[in-house]
Structures are given as structure tokens and as C-alpha cells.
Amino acid sequence: MSENHINISTNQPFNYCLHLADNSLIMGHRLSEWTGHGPMLEQDIAISNIALDLIGQSRNFYQYAAQLKGEGTTEDSLAYLREANEFKNILLVELPNGDWAKTILKLFFFSTYQYYLYQKLINSSDKQLSAIAEKSLKEVTYHLRWSSEWVIRLGDGTEESNKRIKNALDELWAYTGEMFLPSTYETEYAENNIGVDVSSIKIDWDKKVNEIFEEATLPSPNGEGLGVRSFGKEGNHTQHLQAILKDMQYLQRAYPGCEW
Amino acid sequence: MPVQQLEKIFDDKLEKEIRIEPRDWMPDNYRKNLIRMIGQHAHSEIVGMLPEGEWITRAPSLRRKATLLAKVQDEAGHGLYLYAAAETMGISREEMNDQLLTGKAKYSSIFNYPTLTWADIGAIGWLVDGAAIMNQVPLCRTSYGPYARAMIRVCKEESFHQRQGFEILLTLCRGSKEQKEMAQDALNRWWWPSLMMFGPNDDNSPHTAQSMKWKIKRFTNDELRQKFVDICTDQAKVLGLTIPDPDLKWNEEKKQYDFGKINWDEFWNVVNGNGPCNKERIAARIKAHEDGKWVREAAEAYASKKKNVKAA
Numbered sequence: 001m002s003e004n005h006i007n008i009s010t011n012q013p014f015n016y017c018l019h020l021a022d023n024s025l026i027m028g029h030r031l032s033e034w035t036g037h038g039p040m041l042e043q044d045i046a047i048s049n050i051a052l053d054l055i056g057q058s059r060n061f062y063q064y065a066a067q068l069k070g071e072g073t074t075e076d077s078l079a080y081l082r083e084a085n086e087f088k089n090i091l092l093v094e095l096p097n098g099d100w101a102k103t104i105l106k107l108f109f110f111s112t113y114q115y116y117l118y119q120k121l122i123n124s125s126d127k128q129l130s131a132i133a134e135k136s137l138k139e140v141t142y143h144l145r146w147s148s149e150w151v152i153r154l155g156d157g158t159e160e161s162n163k164r165i166k167n168a169l170d171e172l173w174a175y176t177g178e179m180f181l182p183s184t185y186e187t188e189y190a191e192n193n194i195g196v197d198v199s200s201i202k203i204d205w206d207k208k209v210n211e212i213f214e215e216a217t218l219p220s221p222n223g224e225g226l227g228v229r230s231f232g233k234e235g236n237h238t239q240h241l242q243a244i245l246k247d248m249q250y251l252q253r254a255y256p257g258c259e260w
Numbered sequence: 261m262p263v264q265q266l267e268k269i270f271d272d273k274l275e276k277e278i279r280i281e282p283r284d285w286m287p288d289n290y291r292k293n294l295i296r297m298i299g300q301h302a303h304s305e306i307v308g309m310l311p312e313g314e315w316i317t318r319a320p321s322l323r324r325k326a327t328l329l330a331k332v333q334d335e336a337g338h339g340l341y342l343y344a345a346a347e348t349m350g351i352s353r354e355e356m357n358d359q360l361l362t363g364k365a366k367y368s369s370i371f372n373y374p375t376l377t378w379a380d381i382g383a384i385g386w387l388v389d390g391a392a393i394m395n396q397v398p399l400c401r402t403s404y405g406p407y408a409r410a411m412i413r414v415c416k417e418e419s420f421h422q423r424q425g426f427e428i429l430l431t432l433c434r435g436s437k438e439q440k441e442m443a444q445d446a447l448n449r450w451w452w453p454s455l456m457m458f459g460p461n462d463d464n465s466p467h468t469a470q471s472m473k474w475k476i477k478r479f480t481n482d483e484l485r486q487k488f489v490d491i492c493t494d495q496a497k498v499l500g501l502t503i504p505d506p507d508l509k510w511n512e513e514k515k516q517y518d519f520g521k522i523n524w525d526e527f528w529n530v531v532n533g534n535g536p537c538n539k540e541r542i543a544a545r546i547k548a549h550e551d552g553k554w555v556r557e558a559a560e561a562y563a564s565k566k567k568n569v570k571a572a
């Protein structure tokens with residue numbers, strides 16, 4: 001514990017940890033909006049399951065971040081009492097679900113990203129991050145398989161499903177670039193061997209996306225997503241995140257200081 | 261085999277507590293009655309996801325969020341087991357779903373009430389899942405095998421839900437003045453509808469006598485309701501909440517609580533579609549069904565393409 005303490009005073013991956021937590025929480029929160037409204041009962045259960053996994057991952061990261069911060073910080077104070085501009089998730093995860101095609105494609109892009117990210121994060125010099133990554137990777141492996149299967153099914157299903165997933169691609173592609181553009185804290189922790197250099201996983205990500213798109217009879221997406229700097233990671237969000245937080249944080253804000 | 265002989269075999273099985281299985285002969289009305297009952301039960305699980313589902317995005321802590329999400333997901337699982345049990349009696353899921361969406365099949369009226377505050381999530385767990393357990397534990401011994409087996413799996417999870425609900429209320433009751441008021445308000449609104457979950461009084465319940473004879477039901481509506489009142493009254497004391505019934509008092513002679521008259525007009529009104537949320541609930545199910553149509557079609561089209569490739 002004390003030894004650990006010396007380490008973190010110089011290299012606390014607090015922001016990095018929050019970024020990973022926020023990604024999982026906001027994605028999980030979005031997916032949970034499907035619960036009770038899925039296109040078939042089995043898939044309602046499956047998507048709720050993935051939402052649960054992601055919320056579980058976020059809790060692991062938040063708890064670790066809270067421990068790093070100290071001063072009475074908890075997983076809930078981090079999730080429920082920060083403003084939108086303090087959230088560090090990528091914009092992709094805060095976008096509205098749209099139809100099943102858009103949700104699936106968003107999850108597929110995100111799961112592919114998490115899959116390669118966690119594979120590398122396992123090697124982090126930070127034991128906690130490494131342990132969370134290892135546990136999460138098992139879940140994400142399933143998320144990636146499930147969402148890949150759906151991308152293929154929709155791409156190679158009916159004319160309508162093919163059209164819908166192409167529309168989803170048009171809407172989402174621009175947001176994929178942010179995943180591989182490191183924020184200041186990602187650069188910092190990648191250099192310290194605590195975090196992952198996200199630009200290094202782009203090749204694998206592209207390969208996977210192309211492989212699944214080919215099987216789905218979808219055209220290979222091209223062009224870089226979104227400009228030269230990262231947005232959500234640095235706290236610059238769309239109005240959608242505010243709407244999410246307004247709902248999510250409402251009780252904690254309305255009744256400050258209560259136990260629930 | 262002549263019908264009389266088949267009936268005798270069936271009656272003997274009931275007598276000896278041997279489960280009736282899908283391939284066994286059974287009277288038409290037994291089948292019809294069970295299809296109605298299991299279907300209603302399955303629909304209740306599915307529609308029941310809606311009022312609580314509304315609070316997943318607003319749950320006040322990450323732990324509560326995860327538990328609520330898991331709970332609502334469990335209910336979907338219950339619906340799935342139950343639809344599968346009903347299918348063994350020769351009705352398809354599409355047909356059952358159609359009956360729900362067109363209003364031909366009923367579901368538990370309790371889900372036609374709104375969830376107004378977070379305390380409602382506690383009250384639903386405690387009272388609604390609690391009443392469900394009371395109804396369902398005897399169904400683990402119901403005479404139809406697939407239904408009984410589905411109930412065993414379901415009951416385990418329901419008692420978990422019930423404890424979680426109670427724990428939500430306990431936390432609120434130990435919290436601030438506003439939180440406790442929130443809990444009391446939820447109890448005020450959910451208490452009577454929960455008592456109605458056991459169905460009409462015995463002298464007014466058309467199916468009960470026959471269902472008891474067939475050993476589908478093991479206790480009457482009023483017997484189960486009484487048990488529920490007795491248990492909940494004691495639990496309310498632990499919470500420090502007041503059950504909204506001025507006539508509720510201990511009857512030393514009967515060793516049970518006497519309680520006030522249920523407003524059956526309200527009950528029938530909600531059953532007949534005029535509850536606060538009937539239209540909203542069915543509209544949500546219809547929307548999910550219609551929005552999902554192209555997804556199901558795509559999945560089917562893809563599956564048959566793959567099958568053809570394999571065959572070729």
C-alpha cells in the first residue's frame with residue numbers, strides 16, 4: 001500500500017482511469033436504454049447483458065480512480081457529481097442509439113477498440129489497470145463476437161437491413177477517428193508504460209473492421225474520422241452527454257448527500 | 261383408447277401427484293386453461309419490464325443501476341421460460357405475442373400503474389415481486405410439468421428481487437426525512453394494487469375451483485392474499501412505514517391480520533383497460549414489435565441464406 005503510494009504520487013493514472021471508466025459507463029448506459037424494447041426477447045437479454053458488463057467495467061475503473069484520488073471520493077461521486085465537461089469519454093459512445101443497426105455498428109466499433117486496447121493494457125506496469133483489463137477482455141471478446149455477427153447479419157440480410165447499416169456507417173464513421181487520437185493524458189501514460197498508445201491499435205482495428213465488413217458485404221469504409229484533435233476525451237462533448245447526465249444524475253443532484 | 265379411459269389415466273396421475281407432460285393426453289379445457297394462465301404469466305413478466313425499466317437510466321448509484329438492470333433482464337428471462345412452457349402445449353410465441361398486442365390476452369394489472377419515484381422501485385421489489393413469489397411458490401408443484409419446472413427457476417430469482425426491493429426501502433427509511441416520505445408515498449400507492457394481484461375474492465373467481473381440482477392451483481386467491489398481508493405487515497414494522505389501511509389489525513382468535521375491503525371497482529376498471537398506464541404499456545410493446553420487424557426479417561433472411569449455402 002505505502003509502496004504503491006509512492007508510485008502514484010508521481011504517476012497517478014487518475015485521468016486515464018476516468019477516461020476508461022467514462023467510456024464504459026456511457027456506452028453501457030446507452031445500451032441499457034434498449035432493455036425492455038429490443039427487437040426480440042433473446043436480443044433484449046443479450047444487449048442488457050452487454051450493458052451490465054460495461055457498467056461493471058466502469059465501476060472497476062471508477063473504484064480504482066476513487067482510491068487514487070482519496071479524500072472521500074467514491075465511484076458514485078465520480079459518476080454522479082461531475083459536470084459534462086469533466087467527462088472524458090469519446091463522442092462515439094454518447095451518440096443516441098438510433099435504430100438497431102446504428103446501435104449494433106456503434107457497439108461493434110467500440111468493442112473492436114476495447115478488444116485491442118485491453119489486450120495491450122494487460123501489459124500495463126500498473127497492476128490494477130492490468131487486472132481490470134484482463135477481466136474485462138473476456139467480456140469484450142464476447143461483445144465483439146456478438147456485434148460482429150449482427151453486423152454480418154444486417155449487412156447480408158435484407159435490402160432494408162443493408163440500407164440501414166450503411167446509413168449507420170455514414171452517421172458514425174466520422175466519430176471513429178477520435179479513438180486513435182491520443183489525448184494529453186493518454187500520451188503521458190503511454191510513455192510511462194501505464195497506458196496504451198492508442199495510435200498503435202489502429203492497424204488491428206482497421207483490419208478487423210475490414211474483415212467483418214467484407215463478410216457483411218459492406219463496402220470498406222475509408223477516410224479518416226474526425227479531424228486532428230480529440231474532443232470528448234478532453235471534455236468537449238455534444239449536447240447528448242448533457243441529456244444523459246441530466247437523467248442519470250438527477251436523484252444525486254436533487255437530494256445531495258443522501259445514501260441510496 | 262376411449263376418452264373415458266384417457267380421462268382416468270389423467271385423473272390417476274393427478275391423484276398420485278405425477279406431473280402431466282406435453283405428450284400426455286389431457287382434457288381440452290385443462291390445456292386451454294393452462295395456455296391462458298401461462299400466457300398471462302409470461303406477458304406479465306414482459307410488460308413488467310417497462311415500469312421498472314424507466315428507472316435504469318435514473319438509478320441513484322452505480323450499484324443500484326447494475327442491480328436494477330440485472331433484475332429487469334431477469335424478468336425477460338422469466339418471460340422466455342414461460343413462453344417456452346406454453347409452447348409445449350401447442351401455441352406459438354407469435355400467436356401469444358399477437359394476443360398480447362391486440363388485447364386478447366391479459367397481463368397482471370399491477371403494471372398499469374406508473375413508477376413516479378425511485379422508492380417505487382423498492383416498493384415494486386418488496387410488494388410486487390413479493391406477491392409474485394406468494395403466487396408462484398405453490399406453482400412449483402403445479403400439475404403441468406413444464407410449468408412447474410419453469411417456476412422453480414423463476415422463484416429463485418424472484419426472492420432475490422424481493423430482498424433487493426426491501427433493501428432499497430430500508431435504505432430510504434433510514435435516510436433523510438424526504439427519503440422516508442418518498443418510501444411511505446410509494447407504499448401508499450402500491451399497497452392496494454398489490455393485494456389485487458391475487459385476483460378476485462374466492463366467491464368471485466370463475467377459474468379457481470376447477471384449477472384447484474386439476475391441481476394447477478394449490479391455494480385459493482384469498483388464502484394467498486391473507487398470507488401476504490400477514491408477512492408484509494410485519495415487514496412494514498421493520499421499515500417503520502404505515503400500511504395505508506385503517507382496518508388493518510391483529511385478530512388474536514384467527515392468528516392473522518384482518519384488513520380492509522379492496523376496491524374491486526378499481527380492479528376491474530384497470531383489468532378492462534382503464535388503468536393509468538394500460539395504453540402506454542401496450543403502445544410500448546407494439547412499438548418494440550414493429551421497430552423490430554425489419555431486424556427479425558434480416559436475421560431470418562441471413563439464416564436461410566446460410567442454410568442454402570450449406571445445403572448446396
Ligand SMILES: [Fe+2]
Pocket residue numbers: 305334335338414418
Ligand atoms: Fe419475474
Ligand SMILES: [Fe+2]
Pocket residue numbers: 335389417418421
Ligand atoms: Fe421479479
